[in-house]
Amino acid sequence: MRERVVVRIESGDFDPGAEFRLLCERTAGAGGIGSFVGIVRGEAGGRAITAMTLEHYPAMTERAVRAIAEEAQRRWGLLGATVVHRVGRLVPGEQIVLVMAAAAHREPALAATSFLIDWLKTKAPFWKKEHFADGTAAWVAAQAADEAAAARWR
Amino acid sequence: MRERVVVRIESGDFDPGAEFRLLCERTAGAGGIGSFVGIVRGEAGGRAITAMTLEHYPAMTERAVRAIAEEAQRRWGLLGATVVHRVGRLVPGEQIVLVMAAAAHREPALAATSFLIDWLKTKAPFWKKEHFADGTAAWVAAQAADEAAAARWR
């Protein structure tokens, strides 16, 4: 039996093209695949960023991310979903997160893609710290907009 | 100057991973890239499909698709967008269309991705014909749901 949901938490980089091919191979009959890749930006609030650290709760992270992906699979009848989330130190331009959702039609594929990234931002145990060019660092504050985006899917 | 919008209409297949890398290279500063790939399904309305033919209006197609991509670029301030649409004969499992949108944040990237595929379905000069296992063929009827999805973006 092919796995519907593939979840990986890792410090190394990932290859979106390879993940796409793997998802295609395990989702015969899909009519559409939606995806989102998040990338570290070089600035936040007008301040230059030199790096970002992603802390997580190792014993809980994969379980929480898998629960989110399985919730998406159930809600939209996905044929398959892939979530890869990086942890540790990343520099601007590096990929942070990938979500992909394969479904029979485009609407569930794209809705599930949005759901996955919205819930990862607010319901999985990751915390971002930004390191600025002036040597200071600050934890990223939770955004009311992110909470509102996640609440759309209640 | 790097092209913001890349549009290709072609009969051959495309490589989503390669398109992703090319879009990344021309969109420094992007925080997120949304994408959608459409794939030929093996059935329609419960009937087995052996192939699909995509007819288009060659003198108009690229211009119309480019206008849609540039509209998305303006509306969401995209850093870049790529649209590849195939024409001709395709068999189940083959890729039909790819749209990708790169933006500073995830909301515009994902909204633009949905917009691009919704408008391609209803405002670009493509027509699909399905060839069934029993030797018959039929033009795909325009869906009211697709019109409604496109109308969301008015």
Add this chain to the structure above:
Amino acid sequence: MRLLYFAWLRERLGRAEEEIALPSSVRTVGELMTWLGKREVPGGALFGESGVIRAAVNQELVGPETRLREGDEVAFFPPMTGG
């Protein structure tokens, strides 16, 4: 004036394109569709079914009130089904 047809309209009319001499009474896309709908050709009646057939003039989607000019390329086709 050059007319182009696509998809099932092309099949029903039995031709992908044709050259016509535009009657002087026809000034708009809508008037052209009415005129084409009265021709005694297979599929001609499709032009009379309002709202089904879409039109492009010189490769731009247009509405029925659009004025026609000598030398325009006018295309008629069913609702699009791309993506």
Add this chain to the structure above:
Amino acid sequence: MRLLYFAWLRERLGRAEEEIALPSSVRTVGELMTWLGKREVPGGALFGESGVIRAAVNQELVGPETRLREGDEVAFFPPMTGG
């Protein structure tokens, strides 16, 4: 009982984890937070600010009314900012 702390809560408390002997009066996550908030430790007052600190018991997100049992792993942390 093992307690874990993450992100700025970990930094403010100056520790990533600790073992505590649970007072018999503490039965729920909310009561544990109240008890932790009264301790005279750096950052301890953060537990008193209602609604800021989130909790997980045995790696599941929970609310303050959740009952605690001997041997639970309890984690406290700020709102998540992944993705």
